[in-house]
Amino acid sequence: MGWKEWQxxxxxxxxxxxxxxxxxxxxxxxxEAVGAAFCPFFRKTAEFLLLLETMRGKVEGGEWETFTMEExxxxxxxLYADIxxxxxxxxYANPSYAVKMxxxxxxxxxxxxxxxxxxxxxxxxxxxxxYLTILGELFIEIYxxxxxxETPEYKALKNIVYWYAxxxxxxxxEARIEEQVNPEYTFAADIITGMDLDDDRYLYRFxxxxxxxxxGTARHLRSLPEETIRKxxxxxxxxxxxxxxxxxxxxxxxxxxxxxxxxxxEKVIKLAIENFEKMGLKPVIFRAASSVITKKEQIKVxxxxxxxxxxxxxxHRSDQALFMDKRYIERKLDVLKNxxxxxxxxxxxxxxxxxxxxxxxKPFSPDVKPEAASYTEAQRSLSLLYDSRSGQITNQYIKGExxxxxxxxxxxxxxxxxxxxxFDEVIRINTLDYKLYEKVQQTMIDVLDQGEYVHILGKDxxxxxxxxxxxxxxxxxxxxxxxxxxxxxxxPVGEVFTSPVLEGTQGTLHVSKVYLYExxxxxxxxxxxxxxxxxxxxxxxxxxxxxxxYIYENILHNHKTLPLGEFAIGTNTTAYVVAKKYGIxxxxxxxxxxxxxxxxxxxxxxxxxxxxVRTYNQNGKEIVAKENTVSALRREDTAKAxxxxxxxxTIPYEELEEISVVxxxxxxxxxxxxxxxxxxxxEALNEPLADSD
Numbered sequence: 001m002g003w004k005e006w007q008x009x010x011x012x013x014x015x016x017x018x019x020x021x022x023x024x025x026x027x028x029x030x031x032e033a034v035g036a037a038f039c040p041f042f043r044k045t046a047e048f049l050l051l052l053e054t055m056r057g058k059v060e061g062g063e064w065e066t067f068t069m070e071e072x073x074x075x076x077x078x079l080y081a082d083i084x085x086x087x088x089x090x091x092y093a094n095p096s097y098a099v100k101m102x103x104x105x106x107x108x109x110x111x112x113x114x115x116x117x118x119x120x121x122x123x124x125x126x127x128x129x130x131y132l133t134i135l136g137e138l139f140i141e142i143y144x145x146x147x148x149x150e151t152p153e154y155k156a157l158k159n160i161v162y163w164y165a166x167x168x169x170x171x172x173x174e175a176r177i178e179e180q181v182n183p184e185y186t187f188a189a190d191i192i193t194g195m196d197l198d199d200d201r202y203l204y205r206f207x208x209x210x211x212x213x214x215x216g217t218a219r220h221l222r223s224l225p226e227e228t229i230r231k232x233x234x235x236x237x238x239x240x241x242x243x244x245x246x247x248x249x250x251x252x253x254x255x256x257x258x259x260x261x262x263x264x265x266e267k268v269i270k271l272a273i274e275n276f277e278k279m280g281l282k283p284v285i286f287r288a289a290s291s292v293i294t295k296k297e298q299i300k301v302x303x304x305x306x307x308x309x310x311x312x313x314x315x316h317r318s319d320q321a322l323f324m325d326k327r328y329i330e331r332k333l334d335v336l337k338n339x340x341x342x343x344x345x346x347x348x349x350x351x352x353x354x355x356x357x358x359x360x361x362k363p364f365s366p367d368v369k370p371e372a373a374s375y376t377e378a379q380r381s382l383s384l385l386y387d388s389r390s391g392q393i394t395n396q397y398i399k400g401e402x403x404x405x406x407x408x409x410x411x412x413x414x415x416x417x418x419x420x421x422x423f424d425e426v427i428r429i430n431t432l433d434y435k436l437y438e439k440v441q442q443t444m445i446d447v448l449d450q451g452e453y454v455h456i457l458g459k460d461x462x463x464x465x466x467x468x469x470x471x472x473x474x475x476x477x478x479x480x481x482x483x484x485x486x487x488x489x490x491x492p493v494g495e496v497f498t499s500p501v502l503e504g505t506q507g508t509l510h511v512s513k514v515y516l517y518e519x520x521x522x523x524x525x526x527x528x529x530x531x532x533x534x535x536x537x538x539x540x541x542x543x544x545x546x547x548x549x550y551i552y553e554n555i556l557h558n559h560k561t562l563p564l565g566e567f568a569i570g571t572n573t574t575a576y577v578v579a580k581k582y583g584i585x586x587x588x589x590x591x592x593x594x595x596x597x598x599x600x601x602x603x604x605x606x607x608x609x610x611x612x613v614r615t616y617n618q619n620g621k622e623i624v625a626k627e628n629t630v631s632a633l634r635r636e637d638t639a640k641a642x643x644x645x646x647x648x649x650t651i652p653y654e655e656l657e658e659i660s661v662v663x664x665x666x667x668x669x670x671x672x673x674x675x676x677x678x679x680x681x682x683e684a685l686n687e688p689l690a691d692s693d
Contacts, residue, residue, distance in 0.1 A: 119290035125207025208305025216413030217264030243489035254351035360415025400609025459657035494572030502531025566601035
């Protein structure tokens with residue numbers, strides 16, 4: 001039975017409940033039976049639920065397919081209107097406005113309700129009557145409390161939200177996991193393979209916010225020769241396949257690949273699906289989560305369209321704090337375990353994600369709003385506990401040592417008027433001659449393998465002064481410390497990387513401006529002692545407490561400290577020159593930016609969950625620097641070994657005075673001096689830099 005049949009069956013099971021809920025919501029939208037302070041909120045929310053029902057009906061009845069482009073755009077705008085631009089200032093989705101109009105406690109809780117209702121947009125387009133019924137009943141239950149008494153007890157309202165999340169955890173979370181491993185759920189795949197991709201209207205069928213980025217990307221891809229689209233798809237899928245070969249993993253044991261991308265790239269994805277099918281892999285293409293039950297802060301995992309308001313996403317990243325407790329976390333973990341056990345055969349066939357990222361959007365630095373929900377220290381501990389235990393459960397059924405991945409990135413039209421030229425340059429960057437880089441990078445690795453530590457020193461205001469301790473080689477003839485990355489899973493080509501020894505790694509990492517997970521950091525500075533973070537700051541906000549909290553929540557992910565899990569030297573000077581030429585350094589994704597200078601990842605190593613898989617460089621030497629004293633704790637307690645985060649921070653070449661390796665005998669060998677590669681045999685890396693001077 002396919003997803004359409006499943007959904008039709010579920011819809012019929014709750015059709016009567018749904019009709020009763022919609023009838024009641026229509027009455028709420030017209031009546032004034034609650035206090036004057038709350039009446040506008042409930043009327044606004046009821047109207048939005050009715051809009052979703054109208055949209056769902058148009059999809060279910062086939063009317064949507066007959067709409068003109070202009071009609072689709074108008075309806076798409078209507079769904080997101082109150083969180084766009086200046087309208088967000090007076091939206092109940094805005095915690096500041098909700099608290100101002102409804103009070104601190106009610107404002108936060110009803111703001112969560114409003115955000116959860118807004119999360120129902122995709123349910124309308126997927127015709128999920130069951131999900132929309134659940135949302136409608138939650139709204140009605142809370143409304144009834146205000147109808148019974150003008151200011152109901154906050155605790156009673158909080159309990160309603162708590163039991164909504166707890167009771168429906170096995171509905172939302174179960175479906176979420178099944179969508180991630182079961183290729184029979186084909187909502188997105190059906191659009192990609194079955195609709196006319198030369199007609200812009202197909203984009204609106206996904207139920208995501210559509211802007212000129214998505215439309216412009218789709219139109220640009222149509223303008224390219226078929227061979228170029230094919231080349232993009234081949235680079236993407238071949239990187240995935242070769243990644244399995246290079247890590248000694250057997251792809252033939254797998255039958256499912258997860259495709260993650262941003263809307264607009266369907267021409268490439270359609271060809272990629274064909275390529276993967278030739279490898280024996282069926283696609284799972286699931287949407288980024290929209291419910292407080294299933295999403296992880298503001299991070300998007302899955303496919304999605306434009307983000308209508310990044311401040312809105314940031315404001316609601318911690319809504320779970322309004323009801324989370326230990327019992328709820330244990331409930332989610334039980335559901336997770338049971339669903340994976342139920343689907344263990346499918347999970348075992350999961351090969352891992354193949355990701356197309358985008359870049360070029362205006363860098364975002366959020367406002368810190370005291371009215372937004374935030375975790376208590378106890379809740380932060382519970383959140384970390386969930387991340388740890390859920391990671392262990394997932395790895396039990398989707399084994400890290402058996403799965404692979406690939407990631408590639410392309411610009412969107414927002415990057416500027418030279419978008420077509422930049423796009424062409426990125427295609428060139430993503431398809432550079434890996435044989436040249438393999439040889440040059442091996443020259444660098446041969447020297448690094450002699451090292452005791454690497455010293456990285458900044459200049460011209462960059463305060464970086466960091467010593468990175470290297471692993472000791474027992475057998476240099478057969479072993480190596482650094483991996484020679486030549487664009488298989490991690491496209492484009494251009495880095496050598498290792499997992500440093502923590503003990504002895506110390507100093508300061510500083511970068512003037514960097515963009516991590518769609519958040520901008522100004523003058524990010526992190527101090528290390530024995531490889532662990534001891535202090536951190538930035539200059540995003542006037543208040544130092546806000547700066548530290550920003551880093552704590554979004555780089556440390558609520559951990560008190562993190563290890564330096566990776567040290568790498570990026571060698572893709574071509575990408576660097578392109579970024580400088582078009583003035584897009586701060587818009588480059590970390591995937592490309594990490595190849596444009598040395599980078600440092602805080603959190604887990606690149607080899608987390610697969611440290612014991614033997615991997616080799618192209619010269620046959622085994623890579624032995626794959627763990628540190630923290631990840632080694634997996635042998636005793638995996639909860640202490642992994643942090644479930646890995647954030648790369650790159651220093652651009654022009655901010656570097658020197659990178660040198662110091663051997664065990666105390667000899668200093670300079671790898672990079674004043675932003676240029678200085679080691680004999682790496683001169684080819686300076687050619688793009690010389691051409692740009």
